Amino acid sequence: MGLERRQIHVAYAYQRIAEEIESQILEGTLKPGEQLPGETEMAEMFGVTRSTVREGLRRLESEGLVCRPTPRRLVVAIPRIDRLSTRSGRTMALMKVTYRELWQVTLKTEMLAARLAAEMAKDDEIAALKSLHEELTGAEGNARRTIELDGRFHSQVARIGKNRVLGLAREPVAHLLFRGFAQIAPFVPQFYKRQIEAHSNIVGAIEARDPVRAETWARKHIEDFWRGVQIAGLEDEAAVKNVKALS
Amino acid sequence: MGLERRQIHVAYAYQRIAEEIESQILEGTLKPGEQLPGETEMAEMFGVTRSTVREGLRRLESEGLVCRPTPRRLVVAIPRIDRLSTRSGRTMALMKVTYRELWQVTLKTEMLAARLAAEMAKDDEIAALKSLHEELTGAEGNARRTIELDGRFHSQVARIGKNRVLGLAREPVAHLLFRGFAQIAPFVPQFYKRQIEAHSNIVGAIEARDPVRAETWARKHIEDFWRGVQIAGLEDEAAVKNVKALS
DNA sequence: TATGAATTAGTGTCGGACATTCACACACTG
DNA sequence: CAGTGTGTGAATGTCCGACACTAATTCATA
DSSP, X not given: OOOOOOXXXXXXXXXXXXXXXXXXXXXXXXXXXXXXXXHHHHHHHHTSOHHHHHHHHHHHHHHTSXXXXXXXXXXXXXXXXXXHHHHHHHXXXXXXXXXXXXXXXXXXXXXXXXXXXXXXXXXXXXHHHHHHHHHHXXXXXXXXXXXXXXXXXXXXXXXXXXXXXXXXXXXXXXXXXXXXXXXXXXXXXXXXHHHHHHHHHHHHHHHTTOHHHXXXXXXXXXXHHHHHXXXXXXXXXXXXXXXXXXX | OOOOOOOXXXXXXXXXXXXXXXXXXXXXXXXXXXXXXXXHXXXXXXXXXXXXXXXXXXXXXXXTSEEEEETTEEEEOOOOHHHHHHHHHHHHHHHTOBHHHHHHHHHHHHHHHHHHHHHHOOHHHHHHHHHHHHHHHHTTTOHHHHHHHHHHHHHHHHHHTTOHHHHHHHHHHXXXXXXXXXXXXXXXXXXXXXXXXXXXXXXXXXXXXXXHHHHHHHHHHHHHHHHHHHHTTXXXXXXXXXXXXXX
16 A cells, blocks of 8 residues: 655646647647747746747647747647657667567558558559659669668558558558668568569559458568568567667 | 759757757667766857757657656656657547548557467466456446556557557557547447457457457457447547547 | 838847755764 | 765756847838
8 A cells, every 4th residue: 555656747837838838739729820929928928938938849849739930930730740750760769679570560551551542542643653663663673762662652552541540650660660671682682573573463453443452462562571581580680770870 | 943942951059959969869879878967068068058958958858868857867768658659649639530540550450469469478467457357347337447448458468469569559549549439338338348248358369379369359349349430420530529638 | 013122020049147956975873 | 784864066947138140021112
């Protein structure tokens, strides 16, 4: 039986400022796009110094809830997905997650993405996908470029599926996993061709609006990647050595 | 053909400070747990004022790369998963993602979580799961408590699976989706019982180390949830009305 | 009306200041 | 020696005031 540890947390002024503004954004009192008053004005609004306001604003900025298109305009914003991705990616890297962990999740997300894409695809989206695919075909042998284009290909597939939650969830994971291509390719040179072929089939299935086939090929594609991971002996290896190199 | 608009971005001092420290953390020069110099010291290290350093630090703090257990200790940290979750959750709420989007993803994550749990479970983890399940059984009829315990149940299942990436990816999504329970329960009172039954079966399958059955029950469980969503007519409804209420 | 110049106001940064309180070291007690 | 009290110093949180630079706005001009 004991004393519960409860946060006393007599929040500092700069924290309360941040929280206050945050609240108003989340409540909807402040709407995305709306412009906030100047620092000086806020300072006297909240009864603190400008320095204190600024410290609070830095936090909101970093959280993506406000942004400054130019130093003079401070507007309410919706956090950008890619920023969140970066952050998740960094965290996973710092946690030293393994290829196995990444792969298990990616297998599922990419299958889902492919299926949804086949269900939802519109012609222009397919065209965009094809053009990406062709670019990738041309990049055969170039690991760096392949990784870049592969990532964009899969992102595009996901985008076609019109599921923003999936987009949010898969992005950092897939990104980290596919980076591993660089470590695998030297062991399995035929990987380029296999990848291109799998992508072809995925595109084909999406174009044919065949969700099942799309999902199947996505599965094959990602399973194939796992084989590569195994050949390279990376299963339980941390997926990212040098976290810094992520950006 | 034109001049590309490229970010000129003559970074401000406070940004550079943040980036510099960030770099050193990501590179590994600064290791988690390590303590940083005082603000004054940093200020003269970087040749700026303390105010400027502070603004930079606020960003790092908010990113979770450093934390202050007490105002006097500033230590390098690994971003906490729950903080990331909060942020993703907020973003999804602000984006007004639908139940459909959340559900499509959750179906897959929870199936995977259940399967992995059945493969990896250790006895004490199962015990913990059972105890959670009993608590939930006792909460029948209480929506708020049910949501809380249901969330913890699913998180525990995921934790048993020993896949941190899955944990990271599913947490905010599942959290948001399951909150919908409160809107569904009034329409489908028998939901409490169905949920308890499904959880029982999941626990049973995990205990029996039967991945397939675990996955199957997880699927049934989440599919059932979708039926609830449909009955309540929420399919394409934004999953979170009042973002603020996310806590 | 559209273009350019002038004005103004606000940001980024600086330096200094002070109260509070926390970290560390030391003394004290059992 | 372990564990508890005390005291000192230092660092934080907050404040104030100031200035250069630049971007938003206003005004003048064609």
